[in-house]
Amino acid sequence: MWTSYLPYLKVVGVVSAAFFVLACSETKTEKVPVQPEVNTSKGIVYQPSELAKTMRKMYVNMKLVNEYLDSNQMIPDSLLLGYESMLTDVPTKPKEIGATFYGFAEGWLLELETFSQDRTIGNYNSLMNACVHCHQSFCPGPIKKIKRLKLIGM
Ligand code: HEC
Structure with a gap:
């Protein structure tokens, strides 16, 4: 049964x-x-929120970007698209998301634009720092994991 x-x-x-x-x-x-x-x-x-799903996709895709960059390969554009939804995704705790969150999100999307135009390790690491900055205010749990996405050797 x-x-x-x-x-x-x-x-x-x-x-x-x-x-x-x-x-x-x-x-x-x-x-x-x-x-x-x-x-x-x-x-x-357990149902992850829309924002949590987007975050998971970002994490998985950035890990791939890390590997492409580290091995000097072309980064597929598809890995750098589709994250604007973080501005509209429903989070687990909507009450905790306010103006500061959107400030960090806009900042992150600008860093993404910079990296898309010029795919250097330095710009990639700045993008990962922008993940960490928002997480310090909103979601400290994954910070260690995110920091491990950074690359050495600029
Ligand atoms: C603008 C703020 C912000 C930025 C930028 C940001 N995050 Fe997040 N992240 C959050 C918030 C808020 C949550 C919690 C989402 C929820 O539970 O709804 C989260 C959740 C997560 C989670 C956990 C998801 C789960 O399974 O519950 C991971 C992993 C993550 N983020 C990775 C990243 C990575 C990697 C980046 C950069 C490539 C990044 N985040 C950029 C705010 C941000």
Whole structure:
């Protein structure tokens, strides 16, 4: 019977929800309310916000950009497009997103433009610094991970 999997699925749901809470927080003790989506056929399912999805795409694509740059290969333009949605994406905690967020976002998009025009390691690292700057105010959890995207040897 599929229902025998239910307790297991609940555990998976709670674990991934807990992981998600940690995504933006630095300390494991910080308490952030979570609203997991409840899906009766599959137990509790964590749904990342639109902004979180865009961020994941940015992270994965920047990792590829890093590899192309590091091995002196042409960077496909597709990896540098489609991030303007960060200005309109619904975040996990809309109340925490305000004018400062949009300032950082516009700044980041300008750095992206600069890097697109002139794809140097220096411009790439500035772009990664711009990720970190916004994260220092809004989402400190992934900062270490983002810093590892930077390249040495300018
Ligand atoms: C303008 C501010 C801003 C900039 C710039 C920014 N981020 Fe984010 N990032 C956020 C916020 C806010 C969240 C939380 C999103 C949510 O939970 O809705 C986030 C979440 C994330 C996450 C976690 C996503 C998840 O699974 O929950 C990763 C990874 C991430 N960002 C990587 C990056 C990388 C890499 C860059 C640069 C290429 C970047 N971010 C630039 C604000 C920013």
